[in-house]
Amino acid sequence: MKNFAGHLGRAFITFLQDLSSLYYLFRETVLQSFVLITDRKKRRQAGLLTQIDEIGTQSLPLVLAVASLLGVAMTVLISFQLKEVGGYNYIPGLVAVAIFREMGPLLTALIVAGRVGAAFTARIGTMKVSEEILALETMAINPVRFLVVQRFLGLLFSLPALTMLANFMAVFGGFLFGSTRLGIRPDTYVRETLDVLTFTDVYSGVVKAGVFAVIIVMVGCYRGLVVEGGAEEVGRATMLSVVSSTLAIIVLDTFMTGAFYG
Amino acid sequence: MGNSHMIRANGIKKNYGARTVLNGIDFIAEQKKITYILGSSGGGKSTLLKILIGALKPDDGQVLYRDMDITKLRGTGLDPFRKKIGMLFQQGALLNSLTVGENISLPIREHTPLDDNIIKIMVKMKLELVGLRDFEDLYPGQLSGGMQKRVALARALALDPEVVFFDEPTSGLDPIASSVITKLISDLNRVLGITCIVVTHAxxxxxxxxxxxxxLYKGAVLAEGTPAEIRGSSDPIVQQFITGSPDGPISFHASSRDFREDLLVE
Incomplete structure (x- = not known):
């Protein structure tokens, strides 16, 4: 029992240390982002468009495929319940609200955390253990500006965009199923959807995606930057990065949903 | 003569937990000279090197670059020092996502306002110094270990440093690649007047x-001098070290406890 308490205490202290390091990394990232944005030469060198392509465009097929299937699945499930009471005309609104407020942003963030966040940790962690980061420091090149900032800006732009596209795709999946299999008239489906959706539903998703982007980049890069040792440690850090960002995304999502609609 | 040192270490101490790695290191690396820091593996050489380049803070002591104590500097305060030094890492530490040319131009682009065309010429000049002018567009992964180190050396020279630090420059290389690197160190010093500090066991x-x-021996300076002086040293540890003999005062047994006692304990 005493041992258990000891473990818990140590884990808590590690958690607090990680949190404070993450804060400093975040502060430095924001600071260096301004340096980058205001310096034309450094901006060109950072390859922001390459990052957006790697993070955003290349995640697009996966995100869209998952989102459209999610839209279909939700429509199927909701129609089971509403069939009993004959309330098929509620389907479009229900699906749209659930997707825009909750499922779209959450699912997109989780996919990106697994695909992109893990890659950040693995890439930066490998650079750390092969002394590439120390080499950057020795050349008086700020590693945060060189490695973190373009990923930060890239994801801060890409994730909200991906989320919006995923939202539309999921609603479209629901629309296809509803109009072809449930016999809801296409024009009614579209009108119902637009009647129910509010502006808050849309922008809360953008805000959520922005917050998730910060979490994925900070956790992914931080885990990579603190790796010590060899390949095994890089693997462990990558796993830890996905686990902790997944957890943080779900916890913060709950809070934000509460804040927007509670 | 007071100012002829380039790098001077004064009483550097470093502990990792309860283990003392460096216990008061003093030495002077003179301007435009080649200084070799020798020591057995695990003898604190890498730690000392990290302290000399400001990547690690010692628990006690000073590292003077000319008259500037770099152990007192933090973060961007170290930048002026870092722009004056170059470092060749043991594995090269080239950025694998950039080509050879991009690796070398990186510090130049970062710290000078020079035009792309001029940078291109500079990169060619640096590569010519290490004899790899045609390799600009290859990635580090496409080069052999010895070539990677030469490229890394070209990168270390990018900003025309006053001092270049070498971490085990020849370890893991074949005899020919090793002598190429050794000759490069000697040429850099002779032709360009660069101060070289080499940490190695070779x-x-x-x-x-x-x-x-x-x-270095057990975290302290055991002997210091010209190669002739070291060769003529009467210290048996120094003699064992330079001849590489397995028998001598440096024991094959690294454990301090008596073997028989250790076996009889349980």
Missing amino acids: VEEAMKIANKIVI
Whole structure:
């Protein structure tokens, strides 16, 4: 029992240390982002468009495929319940609200955390253990500006965009199923959807995606930057990065949903 | 003569937990000279090197670059020092996502306002110094270990440093690649007047080109002098080290407890 308490205490202290390091990394990232944005030469060198392509465009097929299937699945499930009471005309609104407020942003963030966040940790962690980061420091090149900032800006732009596209795709999946299999008239489906959706539903998703982007980049890069040792440690850090960002995304999502609609 | 040192270490101490790695290191690396720091593996050489380049803070002591104590500097305060030094890492530490040319141009782009065309010419000049002018567009992964180190050396020279630090420059290389690197170190010093500080366990190399050799043993400086002085030393530990003999005062047994007692304990 005493041992258990000891473990818990140590884990808590590690958690607090990680949190404070993450804060400093975040502060430095924001600071260096301004340096980058205001310096034309450094901006060109950072390859922001390459990052957006790697993070955003290349995640697009996966995100869209998952989102459209999610839209279909939700429509199927909701129609089971509403069939009993004959309330098929509620389907479009229900699906749209659930997707825009909750499922779209959450699912997109989780996919990106697994695909992109893990890659950040693995890439930066490998650079750390092969002394590439120390080499950057020795050349008086700020590693945060060189490695973190373009990923930060890239994801801060890409994730909200991906989320919006995923939202539309999921609603479209629901629309296809509803109009072809449930016999809801296409024009009614579209009108119902637009009647129910509010502006808050849309922008809360953008805000959520922005917050998730910060979490994925900070956790992914931080885990990579603190790796010590060899390949095994890089693997462990990558796993830890996905686990902790997944957890943080779900916890913060709950809070934000509460804040927007509670 | 007071100002002829380039790098001077004064009483550097470093502990990792309860283990003392460096216990008061003093030495002087003179301007435009080649200083070799020799020591056995795990003897604190890498730690000392990290302290000399400001990547690690010692628990006690000073590192003077000319008259500037770099152990007092933090973060961007170290930048002026770092722009004056170059470092060749043990594995090269080239950025794998960039080509050879991009690796070398990186510090130039970062710290000078020079035009792309001029940078291109500079990169070619640096590559010519290490004999790899045609390799600009290859990625580090496409080069052999020895070539990677030469490219890394070209990158270390990118900003025309006053001092270049070498971490085990020849370890893991074949004999020919090793002598190429050793000759490069000697040429850089002779032709360009660069101060070289080499941390290694390769005694032969040190004897060939060093102006001064510092031998580390158990976290302290065991001997210091020209290759001839070191060769003539009467200290049996120094003799064992330079001849590489398995028998001598440096025991094959690294454990301090008596073997028989250790077996009888349980």
